[in-house]
Each structure stands twice: as C-alpha cells, then as structure tokens.
Amino acid sequence: LDLWLVGLMAGLFFFQDQPLLELVFGAKTxxxxxxxxxxxxxxxxxxxxxxxxxxxxxxxxxxxxxLGFCKVVNLKLNKSHLTAEGLNEIRSIVNSMNSKx
Numbered sequence: 001l002d003l004w005l006v007g008l009m010a011g012l013f014f015f016q017d018q019p020l021l022e023l024v025f026g027a028k029t030x031x032x033x034x035x036x037x038x039x040x041x042x043x044x045x046x047x048x049x050x051x052x053x054x055x056x057x058x059x060x061x062x063x064x065x066x067l068g069f070c071k072v073v074n075l076k077l078n079k080s081h082l083t084a085e086g087l088n089e090i091r092s093i094v095n096s097m098n099s100k101x
Contacts, residue, residue, distance in 0.1 A: 042076050068093045 039045045050070060058066045072090050080086030 042073060046073055046077060065097045068097050 039048060050073060053066060054070075057063060071093055075081050075086050075090060081090060
C-alpha cells in the first residue's frame, strides 16, 4: 500500500509586466522588479489562475503540460485523487509532462 501526501501551493512570479499581474490578480509586490500571486487551495487555483490561462493560452510545447495540469486540477476538484485509480491517473499525467514527454 502506497501512502501519498499531496498538497497544493501554487503561484505566479513575474519579473516583467508587474503592473499587469497586480491589475489582473491583485498580486502583491515583492520588490521593484517582481510581483507574486499565491493560491492556497484548489478552488483559488481554478477560479483565478486557470481562468486567466484558459483565456490567454500558453503557447508552444508548454501548452501540452498546461492541459495535463488542468486535468490534474479537475481530478482534484472532483475528489478523484482520493481513489487509487485517480492517483494512478495523476501519476500517468505527471509522467508525461515536461522532459518526460
């Protein structure tokens, strides 16, 4: 029996277009050169960051990773991650992302 502890803390860090990040997300300014926006739960992630990136899509190879990330978020929202089948699906998605493609 595998025991997994899955948590979430996601965020955006921008070093360019800081005023845009502050306007769109209400981001906090870290310094004169950077701003950040952090979410602490899956609903905030879905309602803020994913809504933005669904409207203004990620381009290139990263788009496929983004689509996989969205699938994982939906599995978590639907509580599928609480089942062995759901965890296996998440593992499969993660193993097909980034350099593993």
